Amino acid sequence: MARLTLDRMAMGGMYDHLGGGFHRYSTDAQWLCRTREDALRQRPADRAYLDAFQATGEPFYREVVDETLGYVWRRE
Numbered sequence: 001m002a003r004l005t006l007d008r009m010a011m012g013g014m015y016d017h018l019g020g021g022f023h024r025y026s027t028d029a030q031w032l033c034r035t036r037e038d039a040l041r042q043r044p045a046d047r048a049y050l051d052a053f054q055a056t057g058e059p060f061y062r063e064v065v066d067e068t069l070g071y072v073w074r075r076e
Contacts, residue, residue, distance in 0.1 A: 006049060006061065006064075007060075009022070010049070010060070016071065019067075019071055020067030020068045020069075020071035021067075045068055049061045049064045049065045
């Protein structure tokens, strides 16, 4: 269940596939159109994907962590 949730979050509209990072909420019922308001605190997502990578060894989770941290570092 956790992997399915993480996979869907990272493949959906709440995740910025170009710049990394997650957004707070969506403006449509399908959760595809995210707001322009960025979530400044990416830590819970970072930790969840890092834990998933450590537990499974799945490279996709590591990519999400790297992209999200890159997003945070560029914002500072």
